[in-house]
Amino acid sequence: MNSSERLKGIDVFVAVAAAGSFAAAADRLNLTGSAVGKSIARLEARLSTRLFERTTRKLQLTDAGTAFHRVCLRVLEDIESAERVLASDTAEPSGRLRVDVPATFGRRQVMAWLMAFAADHPAVQLHVSFTDRFVDVVDDGIDVAVRIGGADTWPANLGHRFLGKERLIFCASPAYLQRKGVPATLEDLLSSHDAITYGRADGAASPWLISQGAGPTERRAVDSRIVVGDGEAQLNAVVAGLGVAQLATWLAGDALRAGQLVPILPDYDLEGLPLHIVWPRSKRLLPKVDSLLGHLAEHLRVR
Known part of the structure; x- marks a missing residue:
């Protein structure tokens, strides 16, 4: 047929x-x-x-x-x-445009650029979903997805563009460090301080990633005082002085600049997950998709 x-x-x-x-x-x-x-x-x-x-x-x-x-x-x-x-001779972007973004990163980093895009293209009807699972871009009818992390190889029916890697740091609030002391070594941090970790839906806490200099990255399970299944809630717990967390700088940046958080053990800062924009190759030439891809590639970065 x-x-x-x-x-x-x-x-x-x-x-x-x-x-x-x-x-x-x-x-x-x-x-x-x-x-x-x-x-x-x-x-x-x-x-x-x-x-x-x-x-x-x-x-x-x-x-x-x-x-x-x-x-x-x-x-x-x-x-x-x-x-x-x-x-259309001008191929002005128009019609419904479905975008999927990670929940916390989407709210804190992507949404402002999507609103700017919508303001510049009033004929586009923007539909934005926030989810931390990797949706099937083609089967779920997504036009553009923003992904933190992902496979080393991508399916042939998906286009993708690398936008950088997040940076992970250990940090805590000044009040917490005044109460518990500033860890001088990794061993001090692991043995004497309260960890606030990110938790998955199955209840498991994500490990800390440990690397120093050019050495290999080790996944270290920690005894968590608090396990939180939302990035912003994890950040709030650290700002509240409840413990130490390993956070991406795009998440902790505002609190660091405001003095609500202090970086610790800078020798253990390291690269985290990569950031990509992803789209179905079959939609690349649609003006709404092509325009948004260019807009995000120009403005969106992990900072």
């Missing part, structure tokens, strides 16, 4: 899902109710699955129909965007 055959009936299917009935969809599409019903029947036969549950009182999507509907909306949106590219 060629690609044009696969597209048959999608517009009718989406219209029925939106209208909630064959008759209402027929009115919107200027078709007969019979033509709409036959189109849906042919589509279901081709897919070998039932897309709607039909009763005498209502029409609703099945689970398979719901999943197919999400994909169809993305396909129609991409077709519309491609048509706008061809129809």
Whole structure:
């Protein structure tokens, strides 16, 4: 089956899902109710699955129909965007633009640049999701994703651009250090101080990364006083004087500049995870995607 055959009936299917009935969809599409019903029947036969549950009182999507509907909306949106590219001499960015960003980094570092982009491109409808899991950019219909960390190799259907690496430091509040003393050595830090670590959803605490000079990086499990599953909450606990944490400078920077935190053991500062922007290669030429990629590549850095 060629690609044009696969597209048959999608517009009718989406219209029925939106209208909630064959008759209402027929009115919107200027078709007969019979033509709409036959189109849906042919589509279901081709897919070998039932897309709607039909009763005498209502029409609703099945689970398979719901999943197919999400994909169809993305396909129609991409077709519309491609048509706008061809129809416009200026190729002004427009349409819905879905962006996925890490929760804490997204709020503290990315969102300001996304708002600036939205202000410069009023025809773009920006949809931003905040999540710390790595979404499937293609399957989830994401146009651009910002990722901290990631695989050494990327799938062939994804474009990616490296924007630098975060820097990790040990730090604590002045009040905590006055109370507990400033650690002079790594052993002092590990044995005599309260650790505030980042925790995953399964309850496990992330280890500290230990490296000195050009030596290898060691993952060191620590006995945590507090384990927090949110970066900003972890930062707040350190500022409150509850212990020492290893934090990225993009997260701790404002508190360091304000004197709320003090760096300790600078010989153990090290590079952390890489920052990338990622996008489906099939969307690279869409003006909205291309413009945002250029905007983020120019402004977004881990600091």
